[in-house]
Amino acid sequence: MPDLLDWLAMGGYAWFVWPSYLIGLAVLAANLCLPVMRHRRLLRRGAAEEGGR
Amino acid sequence: MLDATKRYASLPSFYRLCGRLFAWLLPATVALFAAGLVWGLYLAPADYKQGEAYRIMFIHVPSAWMSLLVYMVMAAAGAVALVWRVKLAELIHIECAPVGASFTALTLATGMLWGKPMWGAFWVWDARLTSELILLFLYLGVIALYAAIPDRRKAARATAVLAIVGVVNIPVIHYSVIWWNTLHQGPTVTRLDAPAAHISILAPLLFMAVVFKLYFITVLLARLRGSIAEQCRAQQWFRDEAAGRA
Numbered sequence: 171m172p173d174l175l176d177w178l179a180m181g182g183y184a185w186f187v188w189p190s191y192l193i194g195l196a197v198l199a200a201n202l203c204l205p206v207m208r209h210r211r212l213l214r215r216g217a218a219e220e221g222g223r
Numbered sequence: 224m225l226d227a228t229k230r231y232a233s234l235p236s237f238y239r240l241c242g243r244l245f246a247w248l249l250p251a252t253v254a255l256f257a258a259g260l261v262w263g264l265y266l267a268p269a270d271y272k273q274g275e276a277y278r279i280m281f282i283h284v285p286s287a288w289m290s291l292l293v294y295m296v297m298a299a300a301g302a303v304a305l306v307w308r309v310k311l312a313e314l315i316h317i318e319c320a321p322v323g324a325s326f327t328a329l330t331l332a333t334g335m336l337w338g339k340p341m342w343g344a345f346w347v348w349d350a351r352l353t354s355e356l357i358l359l360f361l362y363l364g365v366i367a368l369y370a371a372i373p374d375r376r377k378a379a380r381a382t383a384v385l386a387i388v389g390v391v392n393i394p395v396i397h398y399s400v401i402w403w404n405t406l407h408q409g410p411t412v413t414r415l416d417a418p419a420a421h422i423s424i425l426a427p428l429l430f431m432a433v434v435f436k437l438y439f440i441t442v443l444l445a446r447l448r449g450s451i452a453e454q455c456r457a458q459q460w461f462r463d464e465a466a467g468r469a
Contacts, residue, residue, distance in 0.1 A: 180276070180278070181275035181276070183340055186276055186340050187279055190279045190282055190283070190332075193333065194286070197325050209452055212449065212452040213464075215465075216465025217466050220465060220466040
């Protein structure tokens with residue numbers, strides 16, 4: 171447990187290291203999720219339009 | 224070779240290829256990224272000078288490299304689109320812009336978080352930081368110009384010209400730490416004769432750099448698939464594809 175807390179403290183730089191990684195993960199995840207969601211939306215619309223014909 | 228190029232330059236074929244590659248690349252990228260995080264945040268030793276704060280490097284440096292690489296890809300695709308009018312090149316050119324902008328913004332944000340404990344300031348008007356900020360404005364300029372012109376093909380040609388002109392900023396960013404006295408540190412990894420970083424730190428950094436490249440390919444494929452779907456949504460092949468998946 172003390173090892174984990176030491177690691178989380180990042181030698182006193184936790185307020186700089188962890189936000190960097192959180193921002194990084196948020197940006198990278200958004201970059202991946204947004205086009206996938208856009209594609210799914212277009213597929214649903216395409217399927218609905220094809221079914222309505 | 225030429226036949227294969229012609230076949231995949233057609234939008235329906237490339238759309239299907241994107242789907243197949245994305246399905247393989249996504250799990251590989253996520254797994255390798257998780258491994259890179261463990262290596263950089265836990266297994267790599269602390270730096271003798273900067274302590275644990277240097278670990279920001281494992282996300283900051285690959286992101287900075289990608290901000291330059293994506294710009295070069297965007298400009299090269301723009302040049303192909305401008306000269307040969309290849310529609311796929313236009314899509315690659317424009318889909319690179321938001322990804323590159325996000326890498327550049329991430330570089331600046333993580334650089335600020337690294338700069339505060341090391342330099343005592345989140346931001347200084349240093350040549351490296353300023354030229355990287357100009358790169359962000361170039362990406363945003365490409366996105367804004369594309370959105371401002373209703374005709375997609377004319378818009379892609381206009382943004383291609385802007386992107387090609389902006390290439391002049393890439394060597395400025397790279398050599399800024401050599402040409403000017405900067406607070407930002409000089410080249411560390413690209414000094415191939417004698418990298419300034421120890422192998423225990425250099426290895427996870429290079430690993431993360433490879434993972435970021437894989438990530439870019441994955442995201443670009445996802446974006447291209449969406450973009451092709453958007454442009455071809457009224458075409459029968461896409462409607463058949465959509466109906467088949469429903």
